[in-house]
Structure formats: C-alpha cells, structure tokens
Amino acid sequence: MERRSTDPRPDDGGTADAVTAADTVEGVGELATLARILPRLPRGDHTLLGPGDDAAVVAAPDARFVVTTDLMVHGPDFRRAWSTPHDLGWKAAASNLADVAAMGARPTALVVALAVPGDTPVAELEAFADGLREGCAVMAPGAGVVGGDLSVSPTFTVAVTAFGDLEGRAPVRRDGARPGDVVAVSGALGRSARGLDLLFRLGVDHEGRPDASAAAALRARDADVGWHLAPTPPVADGRAAAIAGATAMLDLSDGLALDAGRVARAGDVVVDLTAAALGDDVRLSLSGGEDHSLFATFPPGVPLPGGFRAVGTVRDTAGGAPRVTLDGSDLGEAGGWDPYRLWSGGQG
C-alpha cells in the first residue's frame, strides 16, 4: 500500500482531504475494509457458499450458467467528479446485469473486484457497496454478491463478473434475426448520451474541467444526468423476451445504429428502423450509447413483452450486404459510442 509521489489523485471534490488516514483503505487495512463492505452486499437466492473461503459456490439449476465480465476504469469510463461511489456501484451492476439479461437469462450472482488508491476513504467503498446492493435489488432482486477482491492501485478500477440462469431455455444470441421479424427495444434510447452531453457542457468549472458541485447542481435540474451516471436498464425484460421467443437480442451499449449493425451482420440480414418510432431526437436515439437498453427481434405476430416497443423490421439482404436502414435509407456505421475517448478535458 505504499504511496508514491507520482500517484494520480482524482479530483473528487476534496472528500479525501477531509478524512484522517485511519478512515482510508490504507489506514484501515484490506481485511478490515472488507469486513465493513461485505455486510452491505446482498446474499442472493442462488448463493450456496458466500464470501470467506477460497471461492464461492453458486447454484446453476439447469446445469449451465451465463457469465459476463466488464471493467470500469477511472478516466476512460468515469470521472470521480461526476460519479459518486454509489453511482459506480449501481452502474457496475447495471452494465453487467444488462449483459446477462441480453442472453435471456435471470441474473443470479456477481463477483466484484476493486482496485483503488490507498487513500480512498473506506466510506466511499461502503457507498459503492450500497449502490451495488440497491442496484441489484431494483434491477435483479435475488441476485447476490458472492465474492470479490480488493487491491490497491493508483487507478480506481472496478471489475465485475455477473452470472445468470437460463432456466432451461436456449441463450438468445445476437445472430438469430430472421427476415420478417419485428425489431423492438426496451428501455431508453439516447438518454444516457444526453446526460453526458450536459455534463460535458455544464458539469465543468470555468477551465472546462469536470466539477463536482456543477455536476450535482446539473443533476438536480435534469434527470438524464443521473440516468447517465446510474442508469436502470430493463433487466427483467431480457428473460421476458426469451420466454416470448426473441430470435436475437443484445444490450445497447454502443448506440442503436452500431448495435443494430451487429445484429444485421451476425444474422446476415437487413435491419430496417423506423424514424417515427425513435422519439423526438432520432440522431441521439441512433447514436447514443450506455443506456444498456435491450434490442431484440421477435417473430411476426408475437405480442411484445414487458417494455418492448417496435422500432423496425428485419428483411432479407436480397444478395446485398447486411446493413441497417432508417426509413429505407442506408445508415453508415458512424455514430457509434466512444465519448470519453473524444473528450480532451481534465481527468476529474
């Protein structure tokens, strides 16, 4: 846990300065920190053996399990000035639970590994655990955190692996879309992108650097800001889509245009989107990522389950390339989602 003079220290609004060393991960020690975090995590309905041994044991009732893993790295993936620790816990749950849902599975469990600067207040990790627990309770009730790891790093890093139960069904892959299918979406389109755009423009100080108080004020005025920082994807609709017979599904992490292109290529089909179904800001609905909404295709005539609404249809390529069209016009693959890469502001 040695501190080096070159360790970057995130601008997190000064909370680290306000606590004594005894309240930090470094001061408290990893075991004692874990002892404060673990009781805040959900046990889960599928947990046969929870944290505390070399490994956990999780139930997999149909003799298979779905697994996905995802990293969130300070800088590329979030700003400490904008995201509270509670947001980070919630969003880590959301992005992984949405991936499990996108296979048609019911989330059962997660493991969470954190690497944080040694002077991180333990209270921040408790808030992270609270966000994780509350996110699971809302998005995937019954899912438990069955294990984890805590390390020291100059770069705040969150690694979550999430599991799901297919309940005997086949996984809903991204390559199953067939001509005639209805294209449908459950969840927000472009809302996270709009929130982030607001943060980029207004959640900054006079030098353009991410600013915690500007962001908090902005968040209080516009709900899309909080949605970007802690989204609530429609996790339960993944299982509902599978039960309804979805032929393909994925989690919209990189924007509708780009993710629809993945389904088109994987299935060798054309995905026709209907502009009138994409809300007031069609460009934003097509390009905005990180909503973690669900994109699925359903056989014609199937009643769309849960929050799904039709946004287009699937047709044959007729010998042409797989592609995405909007009201019949080809969409390029531009408009994909890589916001922080394009962002030249301060670290925050």
Added chain:
Amino acid sequence: MERRSTDPRPDDGGTADAVTAADTVEGVGELATLARILPRLPRGDHTLLGPGDDAAVVAAPDARFVVTTDLMVHGPDFRRAWSTPHDLGWKAAASNLADVAAMGARPTALVVALAVPGDTPVAELEAFADGLREGCAVMAPGAGVVGGDLSVSPTFTVAVTAFGDLEGRAPVRRDGARPGDVVAVSGALGRSARGLDLLFRLGVDHEGRPDASAAAALRARDADVGWHLAPTPPVADGRAAAIAGATAMLDLSDGLALDAGRVARAGDVVVDLTAAALGDDVRLSLSGGEDHSLFATFPPGVPLPGGFRAVGTVRDTAGGAPRVTLDGSDLGEAGGWDPYRLWSGGQG
C-alpha cells in the same frame, strides 16, 4: 484512449519504444486487438457458448459452480521489469486455478479482463494470452477462457474470474479440520518467496531499481526466480484431496503459518506443525507466500493423495485459543506475506 502526460509508464526494458504506434493497443484498436488475442485462448471442454456475444454460457454438470476472482495490479502485485507478459498470463491462471482447486473442484473455465496503457504493444497481450493458455493446459487441461474485456488504463491491471465443477461433491471449506486429522501440504513451500528475495537483492540495477536484464540473468541461474514469476501449483491435487475425504483445504497464498492459522480459527482447533517436515529452511517454509500450494487436513489413516505429504496434526484446543504450533511451541501470526508492500524500491 487519450494519453495524459501524467500517465505512469512502466520501465519494461524499452520494448514499448521499439514498436510503432500501429503495433500498440491504441494504434490497433480494441476490437482488432481482441481479434488477435481470442484465437490464442483455450476453448475448453465446458464451454457451451464462447466469446463474441453479450455473455458466455458454461456447463455446470452438478447444477452448481465454484467461482473465485482475483486482481493483479502493476506495482503492488508485479513489476514489469521482472514479469514477462507470458508470466503474467501464467500466474493469473495459476492463482485463480489454485483457488478453485482449494474447494476440491475441477477448473472448468475462466474470464479475463485486462486494463492496459494504450501504448502497450499488442504482442505483449498475445504473449499474455499464450501464458494463460499454456498455464491452463499444464495446470487445468480442459479449462477454457470463455470471455473477457479489454480497457485502457494508466495502470496495467489483470482481473481473472475462474470457475470449477464440484462433480457432485461438497465443497471443501476451510472450517472442517477436526482433532486427530493429519495436516498435509501439496506443492512447494517458500520457493516463491526465495525467488522474490533473489529478485529484490539481485534483480535490480546499481540504484536498486528492478532491472529486466539482471532479472533475466538471475532467472537463468536459479529456477526459484522463474517459479516466483510463474508458479505451477498442484491444481489437480485439489480434486484428489476432495475425493480422498479432505476435511478442510485452502490455497497457500500468504504463507503456511498464516494460512494454517486461518484453518485453526475457522475450525476452532490447534494445528501442530512438525519442523522436520518443513524442509531445510523452516522459517521460509512457514512465512513464504505465493506458492499457491494446497494445505489440507485429512482424517487419520487416509492414504494421502497425489503430491500431499504430512506436515503435522490437528488437535483440540482444550479450551484454549485456536492456534498454530511448531513442534509444540506456539507460533505467532507474524511472518505473513506482504512483500511488495514492504518494498520501497522503484516501480519497475
């Protein structure tokens, strides 16, 4: 993938300077980098759906799975000047597979998330994948890498989650040791610590900073150096111990004295170790960590399986505290394993 002027750049012997930007993760891009890494990873016997969708699907034949997760962070956990990328892949496999083995399970699959500086040569990630694959092939043939994630970070970070199949058996927990049991170990004791001590003393330049060529020369002369950097724990002996009836088991990551203390406390027993069974350097065998050998207790009279050899016995606390003794004398809990924390040298 923006680069900041404050990004720490590991001293890795200059390899990064020798490649063009087109050969780096940043130059090649994450998707193309993944396309070069994925074919190098083992598919695995339990993989029902591998990488490429929102999530993977893994078989869990007895309707349960064992899961463990572990982070390796540049600085606290490894030095780039000492560990090759191949070593890191191998060691990431070894440490996680040993945790799965310590529950008595057979490893089935892993997911691997990497966060690396944008200027990391893709060849280094290919070598990492080769180390992971070869480590799995040696330690857990049939285990596959079913998914992963790749992000950019100033701090080279490896997050592995590994899975195992209990084949219908109960997990071997750390709390099951009973008076009369034989205490046994499979695998090296203190060998990793001896290798690291050599690196600390001789794998450095004249200013005491980790040095790649000094470390390579040292490694060629003494096999314990390579063992520290890429150990081969006796993974198959975990399953063998469970089948033989082991009452408690754990992976020796923090040193025999400290880990035996965990078994003593968890089972409320006294663990009596026998110095004559601990090799020439008893102190090193007691305190050295990171061998990832297996520590287990067996009912009296059970033939010890695989590479296990007896190193002591379990007895009742007789109303006293659970503890560890050596030839009848109490061992304190000192001597645990936290080497890099005590290391004040350069980053490397």
